Amino acid sequence: MHNNKALWGVLHFLAIISVFVSLLTGLRIAVLDHDYLLIFSHFLPQGELHSLHIFSACVFTLCALFYAYWRLLGQVYSLSKLKTRNFSIRYHLIVTYVLYVVTFLSCISGWLLFAENISFDKSLILFIHYASAIGFILYLALHAGAWLIELGLRIFNRLLSPLKQIKRSAALVIVVIITVPLFWIVMKATSSHVLVVNTINVDQYIQIDGIADESFWEQALPQTIFTHGGANFEDGATPITIKALQNGNELFMHVEWQDATESLRHLPLVKTDSGWRVQQNGFHHFAETKYYEDKLAIILSENCEFGAAGTAHLGPRPLKDKPKHWTGLGYHYSETDVVDLWHWKAVRTNHMRLMDDNYIGKPDIVREGARRYKAGYKTDARESGAYKMNWKWYSPNGVVPKRLPFNNEWLAPYQSDGNIQEAEIPWVLPWFDGEAYSSLKDNLPIGTVLPSILYTSNQFEGDRAHVRAYAQWQDGKWSLELFRKLNTGSDKDVALRDGLCLWVAAFDHAQIAHTRHVRPIKLRFKP
Template structure:
């Protein structure tokens, strides 16, 4: 007798196809059939959601081609759920095989070469090859589980890229195995052999049920332990508040606890990775956070303007698609949640149109919003646009808003465009229309613009090197690469009075004042020096706003780093839990 891993059939040595055609088909245990199809379903969900995640990569080929038929929405979350189900089924199957005694059939197959016909011998050889492939499937499932777990934990050993490559190898290996397995089943026993996986007999059901209970308990316990073993950042109370100046040289920071977070999958960062060192203090009224991370380039060219023979042009590669990864500033974002450790997974909705009935994001990458009515607090610090104010932009993710029935003919100061992108649940705290800056152009038409203002001072005309990123090694102190022009140092642009020569480069950001209201809650200042950013932020523990998360014991926090990238930030999935001492 032989037991098939994926079809779960019990068969004589020669296989059911060698029986006379009129004989009754052999039947597989009901438990084997159920486990088999649950494995097929969960692996199918894992592959489909995994391909959707992979399709978001700028260099994706196969997964990008499959994107039109792949699922959309909270695919990160469902990829994690299906992975946990696969783990539970793997453990269930192992316990079931051992306890029922069926497992020995995976390693023993009687030799019939001297007792059977040549067709029987051929069938046995195919069955033996199929049995060897079972162990390959075991190995691929184990590799997929291990590398998936490492990615969830944001492990960087040996490198994030190597872990992702092994995870892809396991996924495509399982696709190849499934094709080979079905082919060998048919070749070794015909369709009659393959049909046995649809014909149940009720044996070993109690053993299978007990195995599943044990497996679900083990995986459920691991999930519970994961929530108990989150990173914890101890926020110590202080009587001396640090200066919010972007330098970590206040003596009070020496007593602060440190947490290091490994971030991955960010555009432009070496290997897509960086490590954020996070510290926190509070004084009973405000919290103070210090973020430090490696970034080999200081990027201050936020879609600058260049004068050409045809007129003024925005320097960009994919700005209108919200996917600019060259001419952009460095940024950092923090996200706060009250209690949901899965918020980083459930607030991301991938796909061209994940929200039925509403438009998708311009670049087709997905949208941010919540589906349970909750608010996620987002602190969005932009190294150029927020530098003048010494603030961070206070935003939030919430339930998605419907798109306006008609595009309003009003200029969006954040983008300088007449057609601001639909952002679903990603919104700015009120007053949302005042950004404390505006883009220095009149309208946006495939990159060609009219500047709003020209500089009075020739020193505000950028050097040619401004469009490239500064290399590491800058002196300690305020950067000489400003990236913006003070409004009071400019005059209105007039087409007939434009003495600037062709080739002139201009920063595109015009500061207009401080962020106010809810949107101006966060003090922030960052400095770049010798290949590292240092950013200090501060906010009241409880602002009283329904769009802000009160910071208290147990508040959850995530960090995202942007290296001159508009939206492709490095991230981690598991939150840091704050502990106020």
């Protein structure tokens, strides 16, 4: 078996496939952090890619490990064993060192990212992983490009001919082929973070006030997840710590995440000499990253597939018959089950003491009058109650408010140029504290700032109001308490039970640019 060329052929073939899949899926995932990569969008795959990326990483890592092992044993073909050392061979031997470096960096950084452990410097690891991907592209240009230039189409014969001798090393090839799916199955089965859910008595009282000062919270085991890729957070990342309790009827959670700024200025209106305008820097394209409230989203699903229960479908048009995504990043939708989505919003729902109970379902139909297509992201039904935006129709060139407060003095705290603590003012105008807008009555001075959120009642009623929640911001952290019935009976909600998977994402005054993590967090109910 010395210098087994068939084994080299199999490993090389698997490595080619897995590197290409890893690079293409990885670059599509990297678009979330580096939108300039959209210039290559036509060459990148679209759809649910996280699982494919991790599977190809498994294949490539195993190839690298097998190669390293058999190379040490001298059982696999290598250029370095060749006695002739012409220019081409010497060149490729040197280029191989590039491969060793980028393989080592890519595999180590990739698996450290997958670990989602908060004790590593994730920004550095993300950078190394991205840089090693660029290194791989460089390597491919130097290695495959050079062979292609030297041999032309004969390169394919060079690649495939060793496979003809596969019978001579069938045993080793079988070891490789069996190991890959086994590794994948074991890894998927063991890759969840575990969130232990302690049981408390049904008569024990928890005040949903954003302050986890009840004694049961101290006994709850925290699970901290590193999330990254969000706009405005330091290095785009924030750790999110979750604790959970249940009493047989309801599930309680305490969620805490770092956010240096409390952001409540949600698309405020400002009066200019040409009328009212909405302050925004990306809202027109549904990607505001400046004048927006802080948010937190929790996805819950029976499906524990990587990447938000397999709902994250990347690319500008993952659904061929549906509209392009405005930013080209992708859509959330589920091909099969309903995936629950709880969305806490620092202005729009916090004063209602609710999370917005939403869900991710099958892709919506295209609605001709809707400028923004949201695929599977939908709100639960509500019987009554709502927040509304305080404009009759949004345009970047100017808006007409729906309502102004009865008394101009009501607006005084909002004219502070940020000198006032954000939390001291709600940034919400109750519908009945104002009157319908009339240009004749609008005597507010130029420069007046007006909240954009109108509450028509103090909260939603119905399905959309199933998740009670309240958060407080203090010393660079949001602290959110929430609870929901284990089983609401709604077909747009997921029943909360042992083994259910969830994902969390934080938004720092950003409309859609949220942090993310790949591995599910599995609820483990403890008696």
